[in-house]
Every structure is written in structure tokens, then in C-alpha cells.
Amino acid sequence: MNRDFSASFLRFAAPLLLVLAPTLTWAQATPTPNRVDGYGAPNTTVPNPPNPTNQGETEVNILTSYYQQDGDHGAVEGGRGTQHLTDLTPTIILNIPLDSVTRVSANVGMDYYASASTDRIDQVLSSPSSSDTRYHVDLGYSRQLADKQTIVGLGGGFSKEYDYLSFNLTASWAHASADGNRELSVAGQAFFDRATLILPAELRPAGRGQEHGSGFDTRQSYNLNLVYSQVLTQRLQLAVSTELVAQRGLLSTPFHRVYFRETGGALGTAKTELLPRQRYKYPVGLRATYYATDLVQVRGFYRFYNDNFGIQAHTFELETPVKVTPFFVVYLFYRYHTQTSAKYFAPYIAHSLTDTYYTSDYDLASFSANKVGLGLRYSPVYGLGRFKTPFGGRVAKFKALDLRYAYYRQSTGLTANLISADLSFTMP
Amino acid sequence: MTKILKTNPWPRLILGLVLALAGSSGLASCVSVAAYQKVYLNDEDMKLANKRIEVYETNFESYREGAGGANGGKVGGGCGCN
Numbered sequence: 001m002n003r004d005f006s007a008s009f010l011r012f013a014a015p016l017l018l019v020l021a022p023t024l025t026w027a028q029a030t031p032t033p034n035r036v037d038g039y040g041a042p043n044t045t046v047p048n049p050p051n052p053t054n055q056g057e058t059e060v061n062i063l064t065s066y067y068q069q070d071g072d073h074g075a076v077e078g079g080r081g082t083q084h085l086t087d088l089t090p091t092i093i094l095n096i097p098l099d100s101v102t103r104v105s106a107n108v109g110m111d112y113y114a115s116a117s118t119d120r121i122d123q124v125l126s127s128p129s130s131s132d133t134r135y136h137v138d139l140g141y142s143r144q145l146a147d148k149q150t151i152v153g154l155g156g157g158f159s160k161e162y163d164y165l166s167f168n169l170t171a172s173w174a175h176a177s178a179d180g181n182r183e184l185s186v187a188g189q190a191f192f193d194r195a196t197l198i199l200p201a202e203l204r205p206a207g208r209g210q211e212h213g214s215g216f217d218t219r220q221s222y223n224l225n226l227v228y229s230q231v232l233t234q235r236l237q238l239a240v241s242t243e244l245v246a247q248r249g250l251l252s253t254p255f256h257r258v259y260f261r262e263t264g265g266a267l268g269t270a271k272t273e274l275l276p277r278q279r280y281k282y283p284v285g286l287r288a289t290y291y292a293t294d295l296v297q298v299r300g301f302y303r304f305y306n307d308n309f310g311i312q313a314h315t316f317e318l319e320t321p322v323k324v325t326p327f328f329v330v331y332l333f334y335r336y337h338t339q340t341s342a343k344y345f346a347p348y349i350a351h352s353l354t355d356t357y358y359t360s361d362y363d364l365a366s367f368s369a370n371k372v373g374l375g376l377r378y379s380p381v382y383g384l385g386r387f388k389t390p391f392g393g394r395v396a397k398f399k400a401l402d403l404r405y406a407y408y409r410q411s412t413g414l415t416a417n418l419i420s421a422d423l424s425f426t427m428p
Numbered sequence: 429m430t431k432i433l434k435t436n437p438w439p440r441l442i443l444g445l446v447l448a449l450a451g452s453s454g455l456a457s458c459v460s461v462a463a464y465q466k467v468y469l470n471d472e473d474m475k476l477a478n479k480r481i482e483v484y485e486t487n488f489e490s491y492r493e494g495a496g497g498a499n500g501g502k503v504g505g506g507c508g509c510n
């Protein structure tokens with residue numbers, strides 16, 4: 001997975017989308033369920049009025065994306081050097097009804113990533129650290145209670161990569177009003193992670209014979225997600241949300257170097273990044289959707305973020321789906337993000353040896369970012385096609401296709417391209 | 429946690445904002461929209477959540493931006509340190 005390949009991929013993908021677009025408008029479509037499932041727990045949005053349309057149907061989504069980024073502020077080399085990274089992420093999401101009120105879900109996938117900056121842990125190109133695969137499995141269970149307005153869910157899962165193991169548990173509760181105009185949902189998640197401490201080559205303790213340094217450390221993350229949604233008019237609704245996060249344990253990345261001004265930045269005088277072992281995040285978001293006309297809808301999102309690392313941020317998103325036909329939607333989207341620097345951040349050789357905490361990771365720097373993109377969704381009434389599955393000869397329906405391209409640019413110089421696809425299938 | 433609430437005003441501010449919005453929305457719900465009037469609200473693009481296909485973007489943004497959260501993105505479970 002090299003730079004040439006990613007450039008070629010993008011060069012051919014864009015014309016392919018343009019060629020496909022008019023072809024896709026020929027047929028007819030129906031909307032498809034399209035919400036983001038949380039880690040572990042299945043979707044707990046209460047259907048109101050109860051909608052039996054999909055009961056008895058197993059839903060299968062195949063998601064995949066190709067991500068590529070580039071920049072020259074790699075944290076591994078103390079705030080300089082390449083940030084080149086590619087990531088390929090196939091994922092399968094299963095949503096299986098056990099009966100009219102109970103569902104189980106599974107989210108299984110992998111990330112194959114190749115990172116030029118991580119390759120510099122050993123100051124040698126083509127070391128084993130240059131690429132890795134992360135595997136993840138999440139399972140969930142949800143049940144609609146007898147009042148038909150409440151859904152509860154439980155879930156759990158794990159992910160594994162070369163130097164990082166993570167387990168998670170989640171529980172959720174959602175309750176809608178009798179008329180379906182209001183809904184409150186509460187979800188809690190806990191992550192229990194263990195990281196192998198891989199130090200830069202020159203910072204490893206001498207004479208211990210360890211390949212990468214130095215044992216293990218742990219991190220715990222607790223996340224409370226509250227969402228209140230409200231219908232305001234026949235064309236307008238909004239939701240306010242917060243996602244409170246508390247993290248404890250290893251929050252530094254041990255192979256991120258920091259160079260100090262007193263040492264002149266020469267190799268061998270770096271220290272490994274050091275951040276506090278507790279972090280609290282307090283974001284709040286406001287989302288609104290407006291049905292402007294039969295042709296155009298407007299989706300907006302604003303988020304304010306604050307944490308105890310000293311970062312404050314504002315994020316604004318706008319999306320305008322345009323219905324080319326009732327079943328073929330083209331949507332443009334734009335996102336603006338700005339954040340202040342963490343109080344522990346300084347660029348290459350700007351930290352002092354007297355600093356208590358220090359990082360040169362530009363993810364924690366002050367910057368603004370813009371993202372623009374285009375999406376296509378095609379969902380014919382009778383699906384794009386049908387085929388026999390190996391599971392008892394059952395016939396599956398290829399229900400909908402969603403394609404999306406995004407270009408992202410930070411004021412730090414980091415750029416990224418992302419192409420995603422979502423293929424929806426149902427099996428009766 | 430008590431110490432944090434004493435020293436940092438943001439949690440109380442955010443909680444207050446959420447409760448105020450929830451309260452005002454509750455009053456606004458006097459204008460009830462009946463199920464048969466929800467033809468526009470039931471449109472696929474009117475859902476009050478990220479699309480499933482957006483999950484990769486919210487994940488990479490939560491890695492590349494120190495400020496993550498309240499958008500359905502990832503908050504744990506993986507290093508993201510490259």
C-alpha cells in the first residue's frame with residue numbers, strides 16, 4: 001500500500017463515481033435504515049409509531065473505506081517528519097431479529113494500515129512497525145419493552161492490534177413520548193485497554209534485551225452519551241446531545257518523541273511524550289434537520305468542546321441532500337473545525353526540560369480544519385438485485401448503495417482523502 | 429469528580445444547557461405533530477444522526493483532532509497514535 005497506489009486509486013475512483021451516477025438514476029428506490037450503530041449496542045432509536053416493516057428481515061451492511069493522509073508533522077519524530085498513512089477498513093454489520101421485539105447485532109471488521117511515521121520508531125525504514133492490522137468484534141442485544149416506547153440494549157466487544165488490546169461494555173436506554181415527538185436516549189460505555197510500551201529505539205533501556213522496551217500499561221475510558229430529540233414542526237426537528245468522557249491511565253503514546261530546546265534536538269536527546277493520566281471531556285452538540293422542499297433537505301450540526309487538557313473547539317457541519325429522483329440522492333457536505341492547543345503541546349524543540357508534561361503531537365495543536373465532500377445514495381424500491389445465499393437457499397436483496405468521498409485539510413498542512421461505501425442487503 | 433465540578437464550570441454549564449433545551453422543547457411540544465403529518469420527518473435524510481457511512485470520517489476526526497466527542501465518534505478502543 002504505497003503512495004503511488006493511493007494516488008492511482010483516487011484518480012480512477014472519481015471518474016468511476018461520475019460514470020455511475022447517471023446509470024443509478026434509471027431505477028427506483030426506497031429509503032434504507034442508515035444510522036450509525038454504537039460500539040456494541042444495536043440502534044436503540046424507538047420507531048414511532050411501531051413500524052413492523054423490517055421485522056423478520058435480517059439486515060446486512062458491508063462497509064468499507066480507503067483513507068490516505070499526508071503531512072510533515074509526525075509525532076513519532078517529535079513534531080516533524082512524515083504523517084503519511086493509509087488505512088483500508090472492511091466491516092460487516094449484521095442486524096438479526098430474534099422475534100418482533102428483540103434484535104441482536106454484530107459488527108465485525110478490520111483496519112489494515114500502513115504508517116510511514118510509525119516506521120521511524122526504529123529510525124529504519126521497512127521495519128515491522130510500518131504496517132499493522134487491527135481486528136474488532138462487537139456484539140449487541142436490544143429489546144423493545146411492553147410499552148412499545150422504550151428500547152434497552154446491552155453489548156460488548158474487543159479490538160486487537162500489534163501493541164494494543166481493548167475490551168468494551170455498553171448499555172443503552174431510549175424512551176419516546178406517546179406521540180413520538182420527543183425522545184430521550186442514554187448510553188454508557190466503558191473501555192478497558194492494555195498497551196504494550198514500545199519506546200523509540202534510542203530511548204530503550206540498555207542491556208535488557210527487550211525488543212521494544214518496557215512492559216505494559218492500561219487505560220480506562222468511560223463515556224456517557226445523552227441525546228434528547230424533539231420534533232418542532234412538520235418540517236423541522238432537532239436534537240441536543242452531550243458525550244461526557246472520563247479517561248484514566250496511559251494517555252501518552254510511548255513512541256512519540258519530544259525534543260527540548262536545551263538539547264538542540266539531536267537524536268538521542270529526546271524524551272518520550274508525557275501527558276497527565278487523567279482526562280475529562282465535556283462536549284455538547286446541537287443537530288437539526290429541515291425539510292426545505294421535496295427536492296432539498298438541510299442537515300446541520302454544531303458542537304462545542306472543552307476538556308481539562310485546555311482544548312476548546314467549535315465544529316460546524318452542513319449537508320444538503322438533493323433528490324435527483326425520489327430514489328437517487330446526491331448530497332454535498334461541508335465541515336469546519338477549529339480548536340485551541342492543549343496546554344502541554346509545543347512544536348519541535350520548543351519544549352523546556354523544566355516542563356512537567358510535554359507533547360509535540362499535532363493532533364493536540366491549535367489549528368482549523370475544513371472538510372468538503374460528495375455522497376451518492378441509490379435505493380430502488382425493489383432493490384438493486386437479488387441472489388441466492390448459501391444459507392439454506394434463502395434469497396437476499398441488494399437493497400441500497402451509498403458512496404461517499406471526503407477531502408480534509410488542516411491549517412497544519414495535514415491533508416486527507418477518504419472514500420467510503422455502504423452496501424445494504426436484507427434477507428427475509 | 430466533585431473536585432472537577434468545583435474547579436471547572438463547563439460541566440455545569442453544559443448540563444444546564446441540556447436541561448434548558450430539554451425544558452424549552454418540552455413546552456414547544458404543545459404543537460404536536462401527529463403520525464399522519466410526519467411524511468416529511470420520516471424522510472431518510474431527516475434522521476437526527478450521522479449516516480452509517482460517516483462512521484469512518486468521525487473515527488479519523490476523533491484521532492486527528494484533540495477535540496473529539498458528541499458526534500458519535502470513537503472515544504476508546506484502539507490506539508490511533510500513528
